[in-house]
Amino acid sequence: DAKTTQPPSMDCAEGRAANLPCNHSTISGNEYVYWYRQIHSQGPQYIIHGLKNNETNEMASLIITEDRKSSTLILPHATLRDTAVYYCLIYSGGSNYKLTFGKGTLLTVNP
Amino acid sequence: DTAVSQTPKYLVTQMGNDKSIKCEQNLGHDTMYWYKQDSKKFLKIMFSYNNKELIINETVPNRFSPKSPDKAHLNLHINSLELGDSAVYFCASSRGTGSNQPQHFGDGTRLSIL
Numbered sequence: 199d200a201k202t203t204q205p206p207s208m209d210c211a212e213g214r215a216a217n218l219p220c221n222h223s224t225i226s227g228n229e230y231v232y233w234y235r236q237i238h239s240q241g242p243q244y245i246i247h248g249l250k251n252n253e254t255n256e257m258a259s260l261i262i263t264e265d266r267k268s269s270t271l272i273l274p275h276a277t278l279r280d281t282a283v284y285y286c287l288i289y290s291g292g293s294n295y296k297l298t299f300g301k302g303t304l305l306t307v308n309p
Numbered sequence: 310d311t312a313v314s315q316t317p318k319y320l321v322t323q324m325g326n327d328k329s330i331k332c333e334q335n336l337g338h339d340t341m342y343w344y345k346q347d348s349k350k351f352l353k354i355m356f357s358y359n360n361k362e363l364i365i366n367e368t369v370p371n372r373f374s375p376k377s378p379d380k381a382h383l384n385l386h387i388n389s390l391e392l393g394d395s396a397v398y399f400c401a402s403s404r405g406t407g408s409n410q411p412q413h414f415g416d417g418t419r420l421s422i423l
Contacts, residue, residue: 230408241313241399241414242352249409283350291408296342296354296365 202286207304210280216273218303220286223267229290231262232297233271237282242299245271247289276307312336313415315400321421324392330385330418332400340364341383342401342412343375352399358383359406395422 203221210216222231232247246253246260248269253260259272273280285302313334322328334341342365343355357365361377372388383400397419401412 228408232411239397239417241401241416244411244413247409247411289408291406291410296357296367297352297412298354299352301351 202288202300204284204286204300204303206301207306210273210276210305210307212278212307212309213275216276216280216305216307218271218273218284218286218305219268220271221268222286222288225266225288226290229288231260231266231269232287232289233258233260234285234287234297234299235280235282236285236302237279242285245284276305278307278309281305281307313400313402313413315398315415315418317418318416319419319421321423322390323423324390326390327386327388328390328420329387330398330400330420332383332385332415334381334400334402334413336402336404336413338402338404338413339380340403340406340410341377341380342403343383343385344399344401344414346397346399346417348396355398356383356385357406364406390420390422392422395420 230247233245234242236242248260262269283302316331340359342357346352355369356375358377374386377383397417399417401414403410403412
């Protein structure tokens, strides 16, 4: 699976949009971009995933660049409860079913 | 209802003991996983089962033995517990093994070895 690069930490004001970047320059054509978050030692929570197109669900939006070498997770209106470590992962499934977690980005939402 | 549930939530025991952690999912998924998160917060896959068959074993010591009695359950038995086994163990499940199948995690079992 391709490796990802994320900033170690970010801050965001409550009520504002949080934009979390991720670089995955070695991504292959069949690999999906996944985002998870972990709130204070709870289990990782699935947020969103995508292959080529931008995706949106009730939690967030995922913007993938046309060359697929980077992506941005957008939390449109961050709340204090969104403070967590956010993980960007590249996953191809197939014969390698494991998710490989990096260090992620600690997002702190400030009042 | 909790989608992926683990028991116990906390487990404190002495070195050398044998213990089990249970995991159940009510999502109707075919694939289940065990992950370990150490003190440095890195999450690593340990095992994966698809339709009750082992498909991933990530060089985990033989003291760790997963058991899947049915597709909804994946238990983890640990023999002769060591200090280094102290960690948080997460169970997860997914609909299948394809790249378009998100994994959903339980809340973890915090294992402390005295």
